Amino acid sequence: MTQIRTVIVDDEGRIRRGIERMVRSLGDEWEIVGVFSDGLEVYEAVINQSLSFDLLISDIRMPEMDGLTLNKKLKSQLSFLTIFISGFDDFEYLQTALRDGAVNYILKPIDKEQFQIQMDEVKQKIQMLYKEKQEWHRMQEKASQLEYTKQLQLLSQMTWNEEKDIAYLEWIRQFPSGCYQLIHISIDQIYSQTREFLPEDWNSWTQSIENIVEETVAGSIRVHQINSWWWRGSKLNYWILLQIQDKAYAPNFLTISREFAEKLRISIHKLTPVTVSVALGHEFNDLALFSDMKNELHSLLQFRMIQGGNQVFETDLFEGIKVQKSKGISSSILKFTEQVINSFAQGKRDDLLKALQGFFREIESLSSPVMINEAIHYLLIGIVNNWIENDGYSEDPNLLTDALNITKNAANFIQFKDRVKMWIVHVMEKMTDLKKEQHNPIQVAKEWIKNNLGDNISIKKIAQQVYMNPNYFCDYFKNQTGETILDYVTSARLEKARELLEKTDLKIYDISLSVGYQDTKYFSRLFKQWIGQTPSQFRNQFSKTSSDN
Template sequence: MDIIKTIIVDDEARIRRGIERLVRSCGEEWEIVGMFADGKEAYEAMMQENQSFDLLITDVRMPEMDGLTLVKELKKTHSFSSLIVSGFDDFQYLQTALREGAMNYILKPIDREKFREQIEEVKERIIKQRSEQKEVQEKELQLTYTKQVQLLSEVTWNHDTDVSLLNWTREFPKGTYRLIYVSTDQKLSKTKSEEWEAWRAAIEKLITELFGREWQDDHRRYWWWRGTKLSFWLLLLDEEQVVSSTETKQTLQQLKQSIQRLTPFTVSVAFGNEFEDVSFLPSIRNQLLSLLQFRMIQGGNQIFQLDSMQDVTDEAPRGISAAIYKSTHQILHALEQKPDEETEKALQLFFHEIQSLSLPAALQEAVHYLCIRIINRWMEHQGFKEDPHVFTEALQLTQHAGDFAQLKDGVKHWMLRMKNKMLIHHDSNPMQQAKEFIQDHLGENITIKRIADHVYMNPTYFCESFKKQTGETVLDYVIRNRLEKAKKLLKMTDLKVYDISAEVGYQDTKYFSRLFKDWIGQSPSQYREHYVNRE
């Protein structure tokens, strides 16, 4: 039933109560949300309470504020229909107002049947307007969703997005987000394209049905889009932080099982920690892509959480000999307390032990075990969250090595880089280093990864630390400094706008001009003209 909220305004209490009884007699859908003796009283109450309503029934003549003025003032902030109650001596005055505002009216003394007819007409119009408004809103929401999905897709496809090109992330709702990556475990090289499309459509339907049911209400929203081949991304929004990591995992478990039941595939799922700034997406994407590579070690058909790398214990896994386990511990000890020569000596002992392994899989497992232990030690040492890139590099060591000599060289260089990360002086200021790096590279493509790599920090942790220590996001800092430089160039040079745009890192001049106007309040040309006129 469509409830129609109604306000009654009349300076005569008897008429006010009579209108109330008439309205209530028209059906249960009519709800009286306010009764007032004067237009001013009604106006102030509606503005203070910010209350919405559907119909205003008001007398014309009242002492403080007349009915027509009340309608006019409330129309500035509220959307509603109005029914004017008028005496015969007001009629000519009322006719003029009706031509301007097209309001319904009824003459005093009020005829019950005519009143009910008017009320029914108003009701039909309100319901029709609601339906039309709802349709428009749904179209707007769908258009917004489609645009947002396109932008999200570009972020996951493009691994070198300049940080200031993520300005659109401000348009996303406030709340707690979580990014999820779903990927099939099987390869599709011999699969017919029509079968591939059918399976992809089936998985997409499962995602839409499950999350449409489990994750679509007043406080939760989701976006999904395609990755490469049979992989998919999900972005979940929990505005009130009521959904736990365990509940999210349970929903993903349902999805994984449904895909396995309805398609020939198993899937692995990676999901990260919660975050509030959508501009963190590029670094979190990298984390999940790297996290999913754990299936190379632990097998597929699993759900991997971002803290999985910290679950490796001090116990040697099956397949790792006591000698390899011992040499790994010697390397870990040397990394923090010994010079490079001692570290390399311990590493040579490790190479000696694994060189005798007869199976490539055993060799790969030993190298991965060493790398994971080093990464875990680095995390403990620094107190930082996991860096996905070092793990990716570690996995690639065995994949890209052409022979044992290349493998040794790759492991050695990777390990020494990790040692440098551990030995960064604690009294250094990585945020100041990051600022200086940004200032020195304003005209280049600046990504979160580039800045974070420069200060040896995990991208997501770097973004959080930067905002905590400086009071602004990396995105804001980059944009602000680029535009400050642009303002100086507009003031002090006669360079063309497109030259200045490129000078401060924007190859798209239209985007630069739009961004400049959003931040400065004027277009670059207007800003230059204003500055010249002041001179």
């Protein structure tokens, strides 16, 4: 058993030393952590030296600070048991002591056998308290593990899910608030090194990578009191979500994340036959932006097609990337690329289409699909970069994802050209709209939400109505209104539902659908959380009140 830490305090040295000898004679289970001559000394040791103990043996009457005052003041700081030493004339004091939680008292002069009996009783009580505390800690740890497992399941589902209605963001309420950062790890598919791997080889190296991730998280993240969740996305990639409560720590938070990402990359390269690319997202304060951050990291990993793998890619690539010369791109293609971007920047549609014709004519003659993709990627990244430079807010992280995705799954070159052309023209029109003054973006967003309550509403869609980056919009909306966008959409939908319950005879199922909830049970549960009654109870109560009037 853990030793019982004991403090002795008495202003009479002879009695104090006698108590100390009797405690030591009880055996190794007892440890004396402090001996003091008055209550004030004990109190100052607790406050200034963080002294802690299980048992306080104290005289009642002492100078500076008496035993009763000491016991009462320390009970607000520590959890411990108390035995008071007193004389026969201290009966009123003893009554007060027992009311204040003293476990027992011993009368002077102290009888050694009686003292031992009292201490055995105290030992049993302390042992019971230890067991209760250990059991409580075990239950707390088990509950924490269950909660963590549930959180991992939610994050894994959101990794696979595409953009959904904002109603499905209720899952974020199961996570703590604070500053978040998402990291994506993807194994570089170097077939020349891995094509000979058997399934059992992959399983072995996958387990090695997971061990490296766990050890690096423990060594570089948890030591800084940063919360972390990591999970496997697929056979070739992993996700890590970091969170810190104190936003004032955020600048150092980013530094720690960078060092962690680089250490992870190096360790996997050194200890396994594969390399990985790591995408490091920027910090965000609202977990409702998880899907946007996920898409942003997918976009970042696209850069390894141009810059190579085995690197850590950060979001500043979106801001700093320029259309640069490449050995695989001819001067004529670069010339048309520059013409396209210039026409795009000036909003000249006819000149843009003419430059695109020349660009497509040049790349159509290329013999390698890799070279075609490289030329297209440079053009699209140039367009995105121009958008970033002229966007009055911060960059749209999904824009590059959309750009790179349009080059996939085209059935032929004609379809490929049409997709690229349509995307560039669409972005140019969007940038033209950006230059128009927005008088009240909050009001515009709220009006759009109210007009689309029954549709699939996402943060990205709302932000697009006011030409804002989703992350910026979430912070802007909360700063301007004092509530999150999720809370506003939920309250708007439920307020509309309440109105329909009062003024129409629509079925609950139909009302649920009309305000954007496909699951009627979920709608009813949410309605009760916000209104205090189920939809049926609310309608019945309203009908009864109306008839009484």
